Amino acid sequence: MSAAEKTAGSAPTRSRPIVGWGVHDGLVVARRNLIQTVRVPELLFFSLVQPVIFVLLFAFVFGGAIPIPGADPGSAPDTSVYRQYLMPGIFGQTVAFAAAASTVGLAEDMHRGLIDRFRSLPMSTGAVLFGRTFADAARQILVLIVLGITGYLVGWRINDGVFNATLAFILLLFFAYTVAWVGSWIGLYMPNPETANTAGLVWLFPLTFLSNAFVPITSMPDWLQPIAQWNPISSLVLATRDLFGNPTGIIGDAWPQQNPVLYTLISCAVLIAIFAPLSIRRYRRTTAR
């Protein structure tokens, strides 16, 4: 037995960073979650299959039947216009689905008992959630690249310069980060990963379809239009259509439609302000199940 072994609890620690341990711990957890992406390429592959199928379905099957008032040159729907219109919608829907990854990831961490271990460590409280949301948003960079290429192949183009396009992608990633917090909060209530697989997705389908992602809001019944106009997905999609220089169709009078970038940023800020504290609060009481 060495002297070091006798004095248990004597392992040398690092000096505390000026900003505290939060950022360090969050990055350690994020690195772990990103390594997971590399180790299980199947997961990434299948998370790409769905949006790619959507691109192909809407571009070649539904697109011809969906008119975009104010954008189609003639009276009949124009598929090349629709494909330009479609891609920002696909981007918006895809980043929204980042939430499901957070839900399932946290449910798995609870199921495997990892949450117990993390909570028994002297690490900063929010780090598991900050790391999770950061990694789930960062993963979307790769997803957006693959989707962008798919879009290019079916005729989508960036028409308003690299700078605005970059802003559009940043907005999309910020939105992914936001919904990852909502997904995390849901994940912490899941009894098992199987339930999380379903519950992580169910709310996302109505949320993304009750928007301008695939069809113009003007084509919806009157009572539904305000909901779609105030849906943050609609403002996100409209903002990115603007920034990519893609057709927007007729823009509604509602404030979110008139100020899509601002409304998207406010929505994200409000959602994070609600769901980050809620999630952290829940995390502090969570144990493995």
Added chain:
Amino acid sequence: MVAVIEAHGLVKKFGDVVALDGLDLVVPEGTVVGLLGPNGAGKTTAVRILTTLLKPDTGNATVAGFDVVRQPNKVRGVIGLTGQYAAVDEYLTGRENLRMFGDLYHLKASYVRERSLELLERFDLADAADRSLRTYSGGMRRRLDLAASLIAKPSILFLDEPTTGLDPRSRLGLWEVITDLVAEGTTVLLTTQYLEEADQLAEEIVVIDHGRVIAKGTSDTLKDDVGGDRIEVVLTDRGLLERAAALLAPVATGEIVTDHEEARVAVPVTGGSASLIDAIRRLDSEGIDIADVVLRRPTLDDVFLTLTGHVAEDES
């Protein structure tokens, strides 16, 4: 001896279910205390409170002198926890797992590297160090899990059913590791539903049921409380049972029990092997054939049955 874990009157309810009902516990420095009880007795709840994962409804507890409710991060800095699950990341390699937990303990990177190597070798995982955990067996995961809880050299280790679900060989391996740790001065609180495990590892056993302590002591004192040794003789001819019982009466220190079905006589004794030899001579001198004979110490199973009225593995 200094108590490093102390709990007084811990109560924890989940809705209508009372998980802990006034639990008191003291673990002296450098010892292994085994918390023994059936499923649902409150073992895991007790460990979760002591490791700061849950807050008690009432009562208080300190670990290494730190209050588990008011100073949770101080407690977390000195403990290691190995739960019922192999709480390690499935997709990372063994080495990456240890690095992650070392980083989260805020340990120096160079130290984490050396310590990881040392632990991987010690737990017979050096060859698998750079493989993803998806290729690990259940026993390997448990060993890595234990290694992860040792990365910061904690002075106090909580082991919540560490061998549940392991095959006998892996279980023996883990027992060896735990025994070594204690020899190095680590204080261990172990929960188990396996009586044999508590018997093997723990110096003091605390038996809990329905969230409260119903008995404590060393394995031997608990067994003595239940009763001393017992000679059990099985005869080839069950017709001779009554005669055998009469012959053995002078050896007995209590009531002799005969079991006609099994052709068995059970005789409580105090003299150990001397009384066994005596008993065999008495039967032999009368020409009574013996099919089987044993001198039995009471097992913890007997202890448990006597104390709780049900066997340890019972769900109730």
